[in-house]
Amino acid sequence: MAATTLDELLELEHQGWRSLCDGTGSDFYGSIMTEDGVMVLAHGQVFDRPTVIASLQDAPPWSGYEISGERVVGLGEDSAALVYRARADRGGPGTEFTALMSSAYVRRGGAWRLAVYQQTPVPTPGA
Numbered sequence: 001m002a003a004t005t006l007d008e009l010l011e012l013e014h015q016g017w018r019s020l021c022d023g024t025g026s027d028f029y030g031s032i033m034t035e036d037g038v039m040v041l042a043h044g045q046v047f048d049r050p051t052v053i054a055s056l057q058d059a060p061p062w063s064g065y066e067i068s069g070e071r072v073v074g075l076g077e078d079s080a081a082l083v084y085r086a087r088a089d090r091g092g093p094g095t096e097f098t099a100l101m102s103s104a105y106v107r108r109g110g111a112w113r114l115a116v117y118q119q120t121p122v123p124t125p126g127a
Helices: 003-022 025-032 049-057
Strands: 033-040 046-048 064-076 079-089 097-108 111-121
Touching: 003 025, 003 064, 003 079, 003 097, 003 111, 025 033, 025 049, 025 111, 033 049, 046 049
Parallel strands: 033 111
Antiparallel strands: 033 046, 064 079, 079 097, 097 111
């Protein structure tokens, strides 16, 4: 996969995280997810697109996030996965969340759309 694919998908992930920080996550993910897209979340549930949209409407915002170790894996001519480590917090005690993330995108109508998103929590050292 070309470096531009990495840059494009990484920018989409940043847009997603910024939307989770400013309270517009339901709008962002409602527009970028495929109709049959799913999120496999750290708490052990799988949310379809309508459930993702509904769950983000009242979700408390994140106060900040960091992405590191990003890399892209080609899945086909019009599909790729972005894999990275994310650390985010909601600004209070015990609100830090660190996980390995993977986002599988497909290109539809000339734009990248999120088909599958998955989180694997990274345990806090000493926990």
